[in-house]
Amino acid sequence: MDKETARQRLEVLREQITEHNYHYHVLDAPRISDKQFDQLMKELMDLETIYPDLVTSDSPSRRVGSNPLTAFAEVQHAVPMLSLDNAFSEDDISAYYQRLQKSLGLEEFALVGEPKIDGLAVSLYYEDGRFVRGATRGDGTQGEDITDNLCTIWSLPLRLREKIRAEVRGEVFMPRDGFERLNIVRGQEGLTLFANPRNAAAGSLRQLDPAIAAKRPLDFFAYSLVNFTGEGAESQWEILANLKKLGFKVNKLVSLLNGLNDVLHYHQHISDLRSRLPYEIDGVVFKVNELAYQEKVGFTSRAPRWAIAYKFTAEEGITRIKDITVNVGRTGAITPLAELEPLLLSGSVIKRASLHNEDIIREKDVMIGDKVVIHKAGEVIPEIIRVLREERSGSERPFTMPERCPSCHKDVKRIPGEAALRCLNPACPAQAVERIIHFASRRGMDISGLGEALAAQLYQSGLVNDVGDLYALTAAKLAGLERMGEKSAANLLDALGRSKTNPLHRLLYAMGIRFVGERTARLLAAHFGSLWRVAAASYYELTVLKDMGPQIAFSLQNFFQREETGIIIEKLKASGVNFQEERAEEIQSTLAGNSFVLTGTLQRFSREQAREAIEQRGGKVLSSISKNVDYLIAGEKAGSKLLKAQELGINVLGEEDLEKLLNG
Secondary structure, three states: OOHHHHHHHHHHHHHHHHHHHHHHHOOOOOOOOHHHHHHHHHHHHHHHHHOHHHOOOOOHHHHHOOOOOOOOOEEEOOOOOOOOEEEOOHHHHHHHHHHHHHHHOOOOOEEEEEEEEOOEEEEEEEEOOEEEEEEEOOOOOEEEEOHHHHOOOOOOOOEOOOOOOEEEEEEEEOOHHHHHHHHHHHHHOOOOOOOOHHHHHHHHHOOOOHHHHHOOOOEEEEEEEEOOOOOOOOEHHHHHHHHHHHOOOOOOOOEEEEHHHHHHHHHHHHHHHHHHOOOOEEEEEEEEOEHHHHHHHOEOOOOEOOEEEEEOOEEEEEEEEEEEEEEEOOOOEEEEEEEEEEEEEOOEEEEEEEOOOHHHHHHHOOOEOOEEEEEEEOOOOOEEEEEOHHHOOOOOEOOOOOOEOOOOOOEEEEOOOOOOEEEOOOOOHHHHHHHHHHHHOOOOOOOOOOOHHHHHHHHHOOOOOOHHHHHHOOHHHHOOOOOOOHHHHHHHHHHHHHHOOOOHHHHHHHOOOOOOOHHHHHHHHHHHOEHHHHHHOOHHHHHOOOOOOHHHHHHHHHHHHOHHHHHHHHHHHHOOOOOEOOOHHHOOOOOOOOEEEEEOEOOOOOHHHHHHHHHHOOOEEEOOOOOOOOEEEEOEOOOHHHHHHHHHOOEEEOHHHHHHHHHO
């Protein structure tokens, strides 16, 4: 191919790749397969290798990283990147809203709510629609030039859909599953593990070698548009629409809110979703919607008055480590646990904290008897932040990991490349009980009433040797167990019966396959459609899926090739457990625009099943009653929420009515 033909072909390829990238990352509607996309990228990079002088600044080839830097240049922000004031309670946010009412002279006005991504704020500069520079926030007036690292993020457009000049601001973050995979690889390579996704994202963006950043699973959400030469906007809501139109990924949970009640309900809704989101958030940002109102309210020296971050409460406390014990997990991992003097944090009494593995104990210099600072935010597992070494008396003693499994007393081993010690005995009782607990967990098969104590009883009594035996339980078999009355047995059997209809992705997650979390389970179920197809999938079929690396593929194949897995699957099949996934396109958004509150004890659904079914059909599930709620689903023993709903004239439905709505 001559140079001129190559130039023309490269321009076509760049436009095609940019367009496909937009449909994949922004619209969530890919037009071609990953394999076809990879073929376009290969052709582009091959041509650029032959004709390096034809490489442009916005070429998709920059995604794989450029030459290492010696240092980051400084960037002066044309418009300062201010921080936000914080609110930590309903009283704080109510007082803030009242200040806005006074400043604007209005009783009610619109705000935009956005999840506050726990990542790294960046500013992106575009000239003639092409990405020319990107910088960190720094001190707000001056940041670091991290352009080459930002170019490696596939959801960040290198070429806009309009030829304009603009400065766009947003958040770079690392999704939870990507963070977990990254730490697994780092552990295998003997590298220090990242403490959390935010640190991992920040560390990735500050690599002097962009090729390293290119290997990190970074993502980006845009939320602000400044110095914009395109079509103007009159509100924050319009700015978000413009960003999406230009080719940026905007958080799907942003919402236009009217009045303080909407603000409080939205914060509660996002708080309820928090643990199920694929990325970390630490609060919600509220912004006055109308730009004219923003201008009227103005700024303080450090923050805009028209925006505030309503943070989720994070608490720290000091306690003492009484002892360090170990727990045997469902995959055989031996996890050290700090047994603490009880400490009240975030509304719960903390008695234990995970120390993860021997390396963490050594790195943090943790000893039995130490005074330590404990951190707990929302639903995050308590974590030891630091040891108060200055408080040591000399009576503290080091902890040594066991040489034998505390459950089955077999030797434990550290597999090369892994941080954890493992019991490799498949018949280990502790692992069997943990697998039952995981299978019945809320995010697994959601079998209410089947917790740690009952799981241990079922296993020790010989009634349940593996999860396939759960569905063979009867009232007669349960009658001999401690604290298992007739009503408790009936409730457990009802929960087991309901769990049989769960979608495939819940079953895949519940089976406890190593490296298969909720997101991966959903991906597998959506792609293959049935358990049989997942079990029969080849290594190639698995690895060609997005975000499905060799480690997950090997783990899946190993799991389904085991004899004991086949036995469990046959038991589940005989019991009538659902092995299919209902395709997303087959579920109509019949409840879009409607909001629900669940109260009382539901008999036909668990709370999680009802929530999932409503949200699949486009509805919203809120936690409290207000005039904005369309339906209250009332089970047995419905209390104050039912009374309040009746006072407000809200439609009150039973479970039969909910079923009709779901099936309508």
